[in-house]
Amino acid sequence: MTLFNVLLRKLSLSLLISASLLQSQLLKAEEITVGYFLEWPTPNQFAQSKKLYDKALGVDVKWVSFDAGTAMSAAMASGDVQISFSQGIPPFVVAASAGQDLQIVDIAISYSDNENCVVRDNLEIDKTNAKELEGKQAGVPIGTAAHYGFLKQMKHFAVNTNSMKIVDMEPAAGAAAFANGNLDIVCGWGGALTRMKEHGNVLLTGAEKEQLGIQVFDATTVSTQWAQENPELLAKFLKVTADMNAKYASSDAENMLPIIAKAAGTDIAATKATLQTFTFPTIQQQLSKQWLGGGTQAFLKNVGDFFVEQGTIPKARKDYNDAVDSSYLEAAAKLK
16 A cells, blocks of 8 residues: 555545535534644643633633544544644645645644654664665654654665655554564654653754754644634634743743643653753744744645655645635734
């Protein structure tokens, strides 16, 4: 089965949905469902636990955890999820390139050091001899930011990935298989990446990846139709998120940590360590040219074209300008 077929299967829910069913779901503004990741602590989980989103939006906010951004795309296609918090850019690009009507409305996190690939330590392979990875077995969550980073790193090191056995594995499963000695290189993020590092080493640091143009950030993504029908709800959601980021950046961080840790499913020490590797751009920074003012759109195109080059998807969009809408964040900036 080709990589594209794997990705297409992950998005198959979008082909089963009828327009009338989706419309009836979207018109129900009494409850919204938000997708997020466990073992991925973020300041807004304080608001999630304290039901501050419910209070600000005036509706019930249901949170559903996912293992990968590809599953988030499928859930949004089915209408089961309206907002995905911290979806990776590669799975978003895969879905958008396949015609799914999604939009980025916010930059959730920048985290070049908290997504990576780890090589088994007993192989004694590092950036000086990475070519020796040819013929090895890799566990990679296909269509995710980790997959994109893996392909970019292998290209940088001139490793022929066709010689490798690449197994589609979500990070948690990949970490377990790696610990059991069943994989030579494995890719992931968050708590799973921490566990991977117990048995190996990264080829490149976050800073080294950035020098190669490997940006690693997540976005808040939405079903375009739902967002257009519920602009005030979405703006309020983004405002609460921004408020929690600001609260964590202030002297309230220590008080927030236990609540965030419980919501993320990690202990306090691990939560604090993970958050130290994250950057949360302010609304003003997100609206700049570096992000939603043009930089994000350009990066989406780079990812799409690279995936076409690698045979991951059949074609990319001419551009991804309409896959980004900053108007909801602009509205959030005006809220008190």
